[in-house]
Amino acid sequence: MNVDALLQQIDPDGTSDLRADGRWAVWPNLDVRKMAATMIEHKVHFVTATAVLGADDTVRLLYHWSVDSQLITMETTVLEGRIPTISDLLPAADWVEREIRDYYGVEFTGRTDTPPLVLRAGDPPGLFSRTADLGHEANPAQTARAQVADVRGDDSDGAPAAEQVRADVEGEDAR
Amino acid sequence: MSLNVPLGPFHPALEEPYKIEVACEGERITDATITIGFNFRGIEWLAERKNYTQDIALLERVCGICSNVHSMMFCRAVEKIAGLEVPPRGAYIRVIMCELERMHSHLLWAGIACHIIGFETLFMTIFALREQVQDALESISGNRVNYGMNRPGGVNRDIGDPAAVLAVAKATSAAMTEQMIPLITKNRGIRSRCVGVGVLTPEDAYAFAAVGPVARASGVSIDLRKTDPYEAYDQFEFDVPVTTNGDVFDRVVVRALEIVESCRILEQAIESLPPGPVAGELFPHVPAGEAAIHQEAPRGEVFYYMESDGSDHPTRVRVRTPTFANMPSVRQMVIGQTLSDLGLIQASIDPCYSCTDR
Numbered sequence: 001m002n003v004d005a006l007l008q009q010i011d012p013d014g015t016s017d018l019r020a021d022g023r024w025a026v027w028p029n030l031d032v033r034k035m036a037a038t039m040i041e042h043k044v045h046f047v048t049a050t051a052v053l054g055a056d057d058t059v060r061l062l063y064h065w066s067v068d069s070q071l072i073t074m075e076t077t078v079l080e081g082r083i084p085t086i087s088d089l090l091p092a093a094d095w096v097e098r099e100i101r102d103y104y105g106v107e108f109t110g111r112t113d114t115p116p117l118v119l120r121a122g123d124p125p126g127l128f129s130r131t132a133d134l135g136h137e138a139n140p141a142q143t144a145r146a147q148v149a150d151v152r153g154d155d156s157d158g159a160p161a162a163e164q165v166r167a168d169v170e171g172e173d174a175r
Numbered sequence: 176m177s178l179n180v181p182l183g184p185f186h187p188a189l190e191e192p193y194k195i196e197v198a199c200e201g202e203r204i205t206d207a208t209i210t211i212g213f214n215f216r217g218i219e220w221l222a223e224r225k226n227y228t229q230d231i232a233l234l235e236r237v238c239g240i241c242s243n244v245h246s247m248m249f250c251r252a253v254e255k256i257a258g259l260e261v262p263p264r265g266a267y268i269r270v271i272m273c274e275l276e277r278m279h280s281h282l283l284w285a286g287i288a289c290h291i292i293g294f295e296t297l298f299m300t301i302f303a304l305r306e307q308v309q310d311a312l313e314s315i316s317g318n319r320v321n322y323g324m325n326r327p328g329g330v331n332r333d334i335g336d337p338a339a340v341l342a343v344a345k346a347t348s349a350a351m352t353e354q355m356i357p358l359i360t361k362n363r364g365i366r367s368r369c370v371g372v373g374v375l376t377p378e379d380a381y382a383f384a385a386v387g388p389v390a391r392a393s394g395v396s397i398d399l400r401k402t403d404p405y406e407a408y409d410q411f412e413f414d415v416p417v418t419t420n421g422d423v424f425d426r427v428v429v430r431a432l433e434i435v436e437s438c439r440i441l442e443q444a445i446e447s448l449p450p451g452p453v454a455g456e457l458f459p460h461v462p463a464g465e466a467a468i469h470q471e472a473p474r475g476e477v478f479y480y481m482e483s484d485g486s487d488h489p490t491r492v493r494v495r496t497p498t499f500a501n502m503p504s505v506r507q508m509v510i511g512q513t514l515s516d517l518g519l520i521q522a523s524i525d526p527c528y529s530c531t532d533r
Contacts, residue, residue, distance in 0.1 A: 021255050021466045045397070046384045047469065048495040050480045064467055064478060064495075069402035073467050092384030095503055103219075118212035118532055128220055135224060 001042060001067050010038050010074075022071030030076035032063070036086035036093075039065055046092045047071070051078075051104045053132055059104050078106050085110040103128040180514060184213045191528040195505070195521060202513045207506045214532035222492035227253060227327070227461060230489065235321050237494060238530040240283065243276045244472040245494070246325040251405070252481035252492075253327040255466035257459050263449040265329030266406040271340065271444050272315070272324050273406075274437040278347060279308040280473035281430045281437075284525040285359070288427060291519050292368045297358060304350055311343040327461075329454025334445075341445040348438035356431050369424035373508040373520035376421055383504035386497050387475020388429045389524050393421035399471040411443045423523040430525070461485070472497055474525050496530035 003023055007016055011034075016025040039046065047064040054060060059078040064071060076083070085108035087094040097108045098117035105126025108114060116123055124130075183194035192213035198206040218237055222230050235246040247269060254261065261269070282305035289298040309319050315334050316322035324330050334340060359365055375385065380393040390397065398415040400408040416432035418425040463485040469478045475497035482491040501524045508520050 020258075021468055043381060045381070047476070047478050048493075048500075050467075050491075050493040052480075052482055052491045062467070062480065064480070066397075066469070066476075069397060069399055071467055071469060090384075091382050091503065092500070095499065116212070118215040120212065127217075131220070 001044075003067055003070075003072060006038065006042060006044070006067065007072075010035050022073065024073045024075065026075045028077050030074060032076065032086055033084050033089065035063065035074055036089045040089060042067075044072075046090055049093065049096045049100065051100045051106060053104060053129060057129070059106055059129075061100070061106070081105060082107045082109050084108070087111060101125045105129050182517065183210070191526075193526075193528045193531075195509075195517070197509065197514065197517060199514055202515070204509050204512050204514060204517065207509050209502060209505060211502065211528065211531050214529050216533060218533040219492055219494060223490060224488065226487040227489065228458070230492070231326065232321075232323070234492070234494070235323070235325075237496065237533055238527055239320055240280045240527060241276055241472045241474065241477075241530075242321045243272050243324060244470070244477055246323075247273070248468065248470060248477055248479040248494075249481075249492070250325045250327045251468050251470070252466045252479045253459075253461055255468060256464040256481065256483050257327065257461050259328040259455060259459055261329050261406065262452045262454065263407070264333070264451045265453040267444050267448050268330045268332075268334060268453055269325070269406045270408060270411075271334065271441060272312075272322065272330075274441045274444070275308055275312050275315075275340070277437045277473040278434050278441075279305050279312065280525070281434050282308060284430060284522075285355075285427070288519070288522060289365075291522055292365055294362070294364060297355075297362075301355065304347060304355070307343050307346060311340050314339060326454060326457070327459055328456060329452070331454070333453050334448070337445045337448060341442060344438045344441035344445070348435055348442075351431065351435050351438070356435075359427060359431055365427070366424065368516075368519060369422065369427060369523075371420075371422050371424075372516050373423045373512060373523055374421045375504055375508050377419075379504060379507045380421070383507065384500050385475075385504045386500045387471070387473075388426055388433065389475065389501045389504070391415065391417045392425035392429045394419040397476075399469060399476060403469070405470050407444070408440075410447070411440045413439050423519060426523045461489075465491075474498055474527065474530075475501065494533055496527070496533070498524070498527045498531045502526060502531060 007014055007025055011027060014025055014027050016023050045066040047066050050062040052060045061076050061078050061083060063074045085097060087097050095117055098114055100106050101114050102116050102119045102125055178199045179196060180199055181196040184192040194210040196208045197204045222233055225233055231246050231249055234249040235242045237245040282301055286298045286301040313319050314336060316324050375393045377394045380390045380395050396417045401415050413436045416429045418429055461483050463483055465482040467480045469476050477497055478495040480493035481489050484490045505521050505524060509517055512520060
């Protein structure tokens with residue numbers, strides 16, 4: 001398959017680089033839905049998407065595709081924390097989008113529902129973004145639950161928040 | 176009568192937590208909802224906070240079955256960013272480790288599948304066979320699970336006794352060809368539980384981005400060892416088994432045939448093992464950069480993305496495991512099937528929830 005023709009179909013003005021790890025197209029204004037529709041039309045395999053947190057809290061979103069087993073990465077920037085979903089076009093993107101929302105709080109517009117994937121129901125999204133400045137001594141799983149207590153209005157730190165979380169969890173278990 | 180049946184988070188067939196809730200009309204499944212995350216350890220998060228050497232050990236623990244693949248993927252991503260070359264002997268040893276790991280993973284799955292089907296004799300026979308492969312892995316690395324073999328630029332250990340590994344490959348190939356494959360493919364009990372059960376169509380395999388033996392059993396002819404060779408895979412002759420029925424039986428057959436192909440690769444790799452060093456410099460500097468790579472794990476394509484800012488730790492590590500890609504397609508496989516086949520169907524993708532949750 002001609003990768004240049006494929007990319008031209010998505011954006012006639014777009015350019016790409018051939019790197020050691022495959023083709024990269026860095027397009028800040030990437031039309032992700034047109035990208036998905038074009039890839040589906042040509043039966044290009046979807047690998048996954050990666051969100052990368054930048055220095056100024058911007059999120060780069062990398063869509064990885066496999067054309068005849070050669071990787072193509074299409075990169076764009078998430079503006080104001082929102083980007084259109086492609087999960088209605090390609091079911092394989094469903095879990096990927098839910099996971100990115102769990103980690104970086106990116107909202108995929110056009111979805112009817114975005115339940116957490118690896119976090120628990122009720123946990124606020126954006127775990128990795130919120131904890132980006134924490135060191136390795138922090139526990140990401142505990143951090144997720146502690147944030148729930150904070151969101152519910154318990155603004156004290158340490159034990160009270162933990163007790164609140166424990167009480168909430170026990171309450172849920174009892175139900 | 177309509178029923179909702181929740182199964183899990185303790186798995187009815189495998190000892191790992193996840194939940195599937197199925198809606199049934201009588202015995203027939205009409206819908207399914209899958210819930211994961213019970214094993215979430217935040218490994219991607221932790222990897223950004225540990226140095227490259229610590230991360231090799233951390234990433235090796237993404238999975239308890241294909242642990243070698245994950246440390247190798249991490250090291251290959253470092254090699255891409257740093258422009259490191261693996262010496263030929265190191266590349267061959269990586270192939271040998273990968274194929275031994277594929278054999279033990281497939282044999283483990285085949286044994287458990289027989290256990291679920293209720294064929295305990297074959298379960299015991301297959302596990303005895305797998306034990307020889309485990310012994311070979313232990314003789315090379317000193318470990319049965321996390322092998323600690325990989326480092327950026329090569330491997331940590333040479334193979335002390337290649338003849339012993341060759342003997343295991345030949346013995347496994349003979350046992351599979353003469354005993355196991357005829358038994359698995361002709362036994363009426365296995366066929367009655369597997370043929371026509373849990374079908375994944377080629378269209379659904381594409382839409383849900385299924386990978387590995389699950390996709391190849393549905394006619395998707397992609398095996399990165401052949402279609403995008405890495406390390407020394409372009410040096411070896413082997414076939415990629417592909418079938419088209421997409422049912423549980425085809426997934427059994429594809430994996431069984433792949434064990435034989437792994438033995439072929441192992442025999443060639445051991446017999447043509449090149450001389451020379453197995454690795455380069457011990458602690459190479461990793462410059463700023465990023466890399467996206469993929470390779471064929473036992474369960475299918477595994478994908479890593481890594482970003483570095485030139486410091487002693489990566490700034491982003493992304494892990495997409497094969498089970499993460501394959502799990503959503505279970506919904507398509509179970510709809511229309513009977514509740515009693517649910518355990519076998521979900522096990523037929525060879526799921527690894529610790530991989531999926533990371």
